[in-house]
Amino acid sequence: MKTFIGYVSMSGNTEDMANILKETLLQSGCEVDLLNLETVDVHALKDYDCIFLGAYTWGDGDLPYEVEEFFEELRHLNLEGVKAACFGSGDTLYPKFCMAVDIIETTLQEQGCDVYKDKLKIELSPESDKEVDECRQFAKSVYQWANKGEKLTYV
Template sequence: MNILIAYISMTGRNKKIAEHLADYLEEHNADVTLEQMIDTDAFDLDSYDAVIIETYTYNDGEVPDEAKDFYDDLEDVDLKRTKFAVLGSSSKEHLHFGRAVDYFTMRLNSSNGEQVSDSVKIDQDPNEDDFKRVDQLGNYVLKSLNKD
């Protein structure tokens, strides 16, 4: 099982979550590539068995500037039914809580990806319950790959 976790992190919060998820998946025998989204080529996503995208939501519910090129490239990518999941942190104090997670989920679906888990939105710093939801997302990805 070859899984990519591509993340974008401004405060380090998403990096911490991505590292937790990578460790969890590796404990379950997955081969994980963990990289920042700015270093990820959207046109290579279909070479993975599954892709997990992690983003924060910027300003008024926007995709972060550092993720825009990647996000825009997804419009021209055919994921060829590559399995995917999306998660990210945001703040419930903002009107558009986690909106970038929604944008990435819609874009991956419209790029012919196969969503295997509900998206996970975390309010600011993750707590124990949030990490359990992250692990559950990981389980859904693993189960979807074990079916094949």
Template sequence: MPKIILVFASMTGNTETIADLVGKGVEGTGVELTIRELPDGEPKELEDYDGILLGSYTYGDGELADEFLDFYEDMDTLNLTGKKASVFGSGDQSYENFCAAVDILSEKLTELGAIITQEGLKVELEPEDEDLCTAFGREFAENVKEVKVNI
């Protein structure tokens, strides 16, 4: 059975709500899902999963969440070659770099050899379209299952 880990950081609860909805989308697709809210969880864990979902709010004008900083730096030692990955997050469009944390994390995953399977999900503050978030999770799980079956 394919295994997916979802790691997220939330300050106001918006990204946690998105993570919950994405997780609901993953559930029932025939994959095993592990969820970690930072600061719980170690980057090394990512190597043990077929699929990696990361979620973070964007702080200020394009900064990664404080809770993600140590995790992000510690990711440098990982080999994620061939792992399927995607990123989601919340932000405020009044800032120039809307949801930049999604892009920062996507770039890091790519640098480490992961394959980004779908465009990152960027949500303005609190998610209004719950179906969009659950569909994101379901699509990711199906992408991971496809790859696992083909190996």
């Protein structure tokens, strides 16, 4: 399965999540491209079987300013038939915890993506074994869903 993981990260938390997702998907036999969303041509998303988009939440529940242009371009793209999953980091000290992940999900749905039902939201950085495992399980579940329940190829 040709997979894209795109993220934006300020303090490295969302990037850490993206790297765990990539490692897990590579173990399953996926071809994975991992890129910072600031450098991505939005039209390239059509070339993938499954896309993972992730961001930290900025301010009062906003997308980070670094990806505003990316998401504006995304809103003009038809991604019907592309499978997608959403992830991100946040801080529960703010009232709209990980709201950027919800914005990503809505945007992908509006563009025709078949979006995975669950979203991965981590408080700050995936440092504990539990949080790392949550990231791994998310990647495995999305992989199985995108492959219509096929068994994972890794041990």
